[in-house]
Amino acid sequence: MLRKSKLGKSYLMILAVVLTISVVLAGCGSKNNDSKDSGSSPSKAATESKGSESSSAATEVNAADLPEVTLSITFPGTAPKDEKKVEEALNAYLKDKINAKIDINMIDWGQWDNKINLAIAGREEMDILFTASWNGHSNNVAKGAFLALNDPAGKYGNLLETYGQGILETLPPAFLAGAKINGFNYAIPTNKELAEQGGVIYRTDIAEELGLTAQLDAVKTIADLEPILAAVHAKKPELTTLYLKDGENFNSHYFAKYDHLGDNNIEGVVLKNGTDTTVKARIDFPVYKETLNITRDFFQKGFINKDAATAQLSPQDAMKAGNVFMGVFPLKPGKDAEVATAANLQGKLKQINMTDRTVSTGETAGSMLGITTTSKNPERAMMFINLLHTDKTLNNLLNFGIEGDHYTRNGEIITATDNTPNYAIGASWMFGSQFLNYIWSNEDPNKWELFKAFNTDAKNSPALGFTLNSEPISSQASVQLNIRKEFDPGLDTGSIDPAKADEYFKKLNDNGLGEVIAEKQNQLNAFLAAK
Structure with missing residues (x-):
């Protein structure tokens, strides 16, 4: 039990994968708990976020029209001392965004594979789950663990198109194209470095x-x-x-x-x-x-x-x-x-x-968040993932904790405090867009430009574009x-x-x-x- 917790590709699709990956290589950096609230499907109408800490591409709904739900996000790592404190801050922030509470569920790396495999086999209720090409994603898709997020004929429709416009407008196309299986995305890649x-x-x-x-x-x-x-x-x-x-x-x-x-x-x-x-x-x-x-x-x-x-x-x-x-x-x-x-x-x-430095299709799918087929609130889960790609405040709150407590901030630069170790999850590469992340004072202030250069001139796998x-x-x-x-x-x-x-x-x-x-x-x- 978790803690609270074929080949059918057309020529045009293949060409699109290769072309979009090539474009991104030139400039990627430019830009369970035991009970859940079962909410009704929210309205599909969306407007652009106007918040000063949110991207203009973010999809926002009228939170007042949505019943409150609790979403779990499950990912590998060691649970920090201040997890609950950060959860409370996240919940307060999400109230006016998508009227959802978040339950952070971290599983130690050494136990990750066994616990997640058991949870998937047992059809345990989860909402948002970390997944990756190197962590059995394709095999878990074949087991029916993840929803197809861009399937118009799916039970919940095209979740990505309806609730993920911010993702579509900010995530370089190569990531989504390279992470597809049989033409569908079963998880949303993190917007981060592409080479490895x-x-x-x-x-x-x-x-x-x-x-x-x-x-x-x-x-x-x-x-x-x-x-x-x-x-x-x-x-x-x-x-x-x-x-x-x-x-x-x-x-x-x-x-x-x-x-x-x-x-x-x-x-x-x-x-x-x-x-x-x-x-x-x-x-x-x-x-x-x-x-x-x-x-x-x-x-x-x-x-x-x-x-x-x-x-x-x-x-x-x-x-x-x-x-x-x-x-x-x-x-x-x-x-x-x-x-x-x-x-x-x-x-x-x-x-x-x-x-x-190399690039393969696996790097496009090297860090992703999927929505499980056991989730009772996939629409709201998609909204949350969309916010991680577009909302700077939410992204940094999940990654680094509470400003003035777990770090101090001067513009985009953040400095550690005595309490930083109590919420140092080291997971920024897992969530949404790393290009929204603040930069630690001990890091190079040109970090994101360095990411861009890192992708330039990397060697392409001879199988680039294939999944x-x-x-x-x-x-x-x-x-x-x-x-x-x-x-x-x-x-x-x-x-x-x-x-x-x-x-x-x-x-x-x-x-x-x-x-x-x-x-x-x-x-x-x-x-x-x-x-």
Whole structure:
């Protein structure tokens, strides 16, 4: 129980996906609880918001005409001490906007997959749910977990068109186009950076103390980290030298550059930084075993946390605990400053960009909010998501807490207070538009321009624009997911011998991997032929 908590694409659609993604790459940054109130459908008439803290594109209804409802928003992370205080502030603000109360439901990263899978399987009532291409979105769509948000023939009509005009006017088209499955959007992407890059974030204070700053500045490859990690391990044995966990390691898609073609939980990839469109198992690419071997070496030398295969904390939360020197992260401009604020380590973290900047369709769907098919108030949920994309006050309140309490503000720049750690959820990349976010005083004031530059000249995956329809292989994918859970955490964190990879992929092959890869290849070939 949660806490309170085919292929049918026309040539024109495919062309639109590719063209819109290309346009955005040139300038993305420019711009359960146990009981619910069941409200009647609100009027579809909408007017533009006139609030000084809201975008002119925001869709606003007459809240006085709407019955009050309570919406849950469920996302991964550690629940902060001041969650209820912020909920109260959100509810007061939403009263005159859409007459809704919000129930924040955070689930620790380590428990996220299991709890959400159980909730979906049990048809547990939820409203707004975080989802992503790397977190089983395609598979959960196939299970019927999410409403199609732009289906005119759906039970609730075209929710996006009716209640999401602010999204349509502010979110670059590439995000919605790239996140479609069978022509429909089952979740709304966050408006954020489009490219992605792998690397590490480390403690600068410890590096300076041990005289390692120059060596860290010269790091280019995973192997370059070995002497640095060895020095920290020898001189600071009380620290976890390198924190890894399942999904956050050198074999993660953002580091090894796997394009899983729509769902990271379904085997069969091409490389984002390559040109070959032949779909293969990861083990068929040299980078896979090379990465397993060096990670295993680090583990055996004691650099990596011994519980890496079963670790529950995210790298960010692990650094917040204060006993971690380095972690693996998906990076973007200012990621180190964001993590530093969330971990209460302002001025003590620095990132090292270690891979190519790449773009795949998965990045368009790398962070989304969907409305579940168990929601009793999907119209109001769509209004709330729309506000997250258009209403600066609401967006920053959810992300950073209460002004004058959790931060002070000077224009667009915010500064931490003594109470910041009590609502430092570090989740701004999950909600609405990051371009509405205030900028922390320890961040570069040109952050959003840096995001724009980050997307420029990034390498495009050879499968850019393609999204797998997993329905034809859903049964194989479900069986293989359990096999992946058996092997991936141990292999990817160095906890078990890389030789086990052969046993792993034999087991996948014995359970339909060939069929899965063939289906992915057929769909990708059809997509490429229609371009």
